[in-house]
Amino acid sequence: MFVPTLMGQCTPEQQAYWLPRALDMQIIGTYAQTELGHGTFIRGLETTATYDPETETFVMNSPTLTSYKWWAGGLAKTVNYCIVVAQLYTKGVCHGTHPFIVQIRDEETHMPRPGVKVGDIGPKLGFNTADNGYLGFDNYRIPRDNMMMKNAQVLKDGTYVKVARHGKATYGTMVFVRVLLVNEAAFNLAKACTIAVRYSAIRRQCSPDSEGSELQVLDYSTQQHKLFICIATAHALQLNSTWLWKTFSDTLAAIKQGNVDTLPELHALSSCLKALSTADAASLIEQCRHACGGHGYMMSSGLPYLYAFVTATRTYEGDYTILLLQTARFLVKAYEQVEAGKPLTPTVSYLSQAFTGKKLPWDSSPDGIIRAFQALAAGKLSSTVKSLRKRLESGLSYEQAWELSTIQLNGAAEAHCRAVMSQNYKSEIERLTVNSSPNVKLVLQQLYKVYLYYWALERTGDLLLYTSISESDIFELQLRYEGLLKEIRPNAVGIVDAFDLRDEVLHSALGSYDGNVYERLMAEAQKSPLNAEPVNQTFHTYLKPMMKGKL
Numbered sequence: 001m002f003v004p005t006l007m008g009q010c011t012p013e014q015q016a017y018w019l020p021r022a023l024d025m026q027i028i029g030t031y032a033q034t035e036l037g038h039g040t041f042i043r044g045l046e047t048t049a050t051y052d053p054e055t056e057t058f059v060m061n062s063p064t065l066t067s068y069k070w071w072a073g074g075l076a077k078t079v080n081y082c083i084v085v086a087q088l089y090t091k092g093v094c095h096g097t098h099p100f101i102v103q104i105r106d107e108e109t110h111m112p113r114p115g116v117k118v119g120d121i122g123p124k125l126g127f128n129t130a131d132n133g134y135l136g137f138d139n140y141r142i143p144r145d146n147m148m149m150k151n152a153q154v155l156k157d158g159t160y161v162k163v164a165r166h167g168k169a170t171y172g173t174m175v176f177v178r179v180l181l182v183n184e185a186a187f188n189l190a191k192a193c194t195i196a197v198r199y200s201a202i203r204r205q206c207s208p209d210s211e212g213s214e215l216q217v218l219d220y221s222t223q224q225h226k227l228f229i230c231i232a233t234a235h236a237l238q239l240n241s242t243w244l245w246k247t248f249s250d251t252l253a254a255i256k257q258g259n260v261d262t263l264p265e266l267h268a269l270s271s272c273l274k275a276l277s278t279a280d281a282a283s284l285i286e287q288c289r290h291a292c293g294g295h296g297y298m299m300s301s302g303l304p305y306l307y308a309f310v311t312a313t314r315t316y317e318g319d320y321t322i323l324l325l326q327t328a329r330f331l332v333k334a335y336e337q338v339e340a341g342k343p344l345t346p347t348v349s350y351l352s353q354a355f356t357g358k359k360l361p362w363d364s365s366p367d368g369i370i371r372a373f374q375a376l377a378a379g380k381l382s383s384t385v386k387s388l389r390k391r392l393e394s395g396l397s398y399e400q401a402w403e404l405s406t407i408q409l410n411g412a413a414e415a416h417c418r419a420v421m422s423q424n425y426k427s428e429i430e431r432l433t434v435n436s437s438p439n440v441k442l443v444l445q446q447l448y449k450v451y452l453y454y455w456a457l458e459r460t461g462d463l464l465l466y467t468s469i470s471e472s473d474i475f476e477l478q479l480r481y482e483g484l485l486k487e488i489r490p491n492a493v494g495i496v497d498a499f500d501l502r503d504e505v506l507h508s509a510l511g512s513y514d515g516n517v518y519e520r521l522m523a524e525a526q527k528s529p530l531n532a533e534p535v536n537q538t539f540h541t542y543l544k545p546m547m548k549g550k551l
């Protein structure tokens, strides 16, 4: 996050100075925004940077315990520079949060600079190879030039000048990383399902008829139900991430030309896609672990590491709930635009047809299911806005009415995101397979249908509310879904092999290409320190005296 922020928040002159040093690793940096007391609510950050025109420096201070920076990766022991997000004061006025480049350690001795308090925050659920740190300042001075001045400037005399065309321009690095995280979610989920599918082809358990041999667990319908949605979701996330990256690049190019019109839509999209992709990836990685039974619980399976790593992505760079609520803000505005007969931006354009007051006729084709997901998102949005307005009519303030409606707002944003993801999944497959063989097309479409059927069956309650789907339609869809799993089964191992992840990347005794699961599990077990000696000292110190009644 250090380098992208240098690229996004510095003037060209500042970039010319800092970027080569960072890219050559003459300096190592991190992004210190979150504090002990605030992560989500950026406007509530407490670290201060007060401009002193006499010395042309900013004085950095951490006025309270809760103002200490907390969490930044590499901050504890590794980095010598930081981007610190602090409340800017000049001429006695607070201008809100701004980013500053702050040297925290000596470039030669690596000692913390006087006035800087820095350390490690302690063990975490995962990420324990990263020294996430805390940081506080006591009247610590940095040169005026160290304020990142692309979007706002403080002149030598302390005059504040706003440059950016958009109020949230300083949040740009977060948008960038949210876009990257969709790709990370796809990659890590692909790893988990490669491990679980390969293992399920090796693992044999139970014999349905007394004569036959034990089945590969991958042959069980329930196992296919657990795993094939993981493969389909990895594809869906990968294709959505490519699409989102293009949307991001187009918006960035427009902003460079001075046009910020598409930023709100990009923010709404990157927020909900980051939220849903990280949440889905984390829960499906856990599902892959379940699919590997007891051996999935071994660290040597690789799955616990993956889960610990990915579950953090649901929280960092904007918590799941918080980001869905950002998308909901955008959706409520889109709803108002429909009412006012105004045009809509592309990803919400489906709303313009959606508020007919009638249930959408059910159609179980892939296009029909996407339309159903859109109807569901529109229906939820409409009910949410009704609740919001009812609360406003009862005399509540907008903020109070909004807060009481947030459960529904999140539901609408989730449904919208699922509809966008399904639509993108379909159009990207169509685009990418124009010249593919019929067999490749067939397999990719089978997986795409698994995704649609799975989520339609997960949302039958909502479909009953907002479409004309009947009990027999649901029954028929369930049978089609189960049939599809059997069609995919023969290709399942080939499909995960096609992720092309080397053993060194998977780092798993269960998921290696050669399938030598049991040999690898035993080899890993031999590495346990408890196996280093036949009798452990604890036997002599504790067990034996206890057994002899001498403790």
Ligand SMILES: CCCCCCCCCC/C=C\CCCCCCCCCC(=O)SCCNC(=O)CCNC(=O)[C@H](O)C(C)(C)COP(=O)(O)OP(=O)(O)OC[C@H]1O[C@@H](n2cnc3c(N)ncnc32)[C@H](O)[C@@H]1OP(=O)(O)O
Pocket: 001, 003, 004, 007, 031, 033, 034, 039, 040, 041, 042, 043, 073, 168, 171, 172, 174, 175, 177, 180, 181, 184, 263, 264, 267, 316, 317, 318, 319, 322, 326, 329, 330
């Ligand atoms: C080029 C070199 C690149 C090298 C790349 C290498 C790639 C390698 C691959 C690696 C892969 C992945 C990387 C993964 C590793 C990364 C590890 C990172 C570790 C984690 C780091 C962090 O967590 S940093 C801290 C992140 N913190 C957050 O995300 C905080 C969340 N909170 C917020 O974002 C905001 O506070 C808020 C959005 C919740 C609210 O903000 P605020 O209160 O200020 O706003 P309002 O709610 O009042 O809204 C006002 C209006 O502003 C709009 N808004 C808000 N945010 C944005 C935005 N970002 N952009 C545009 N608009 C925004 C909001 O919608 C409101 O609009 P209106 O409704 O119109 O009023």
Ligand SMILES: Cc1cc2nc3c(=O)[nH]c(=O)nc-3n(C[C@H](O)[C@H](O)[C@H](O)COP(=O)(O)OP(=O)(O)OC[C@H]3O[C@@H](n4cnc5c(N)ncnc54)[C@H](O)[C@@H]3O)c2cc1C
Pocket: 030, 031, 032, 033, 034, 037, 038, 039, 040, 041, 070, 071, 072, 073, 127, 132, 312, 315, 316, 317, 318, 319, 320, 321, 322
């Ligand atoms: C592994 C890891 C690495 C990180 N790396 C960095 C880093 O390098 N740099 C950095 O600056 N930060 C980093 N962070 C911090 C991270 O960005 C924050 O933890 C994250 O943004 C969530 O903020 P929070 O911890 O304040 O959660 P909180 O906001 O306190 O969330 C707690 C709960 O309250 C809910 N909540 C909060 N506000 C609202 C609201 N308005 N409405 C409804 N519900 C609400 C949330 O949904 C959540 O359920 C990292 C975090 C982790 C876990």
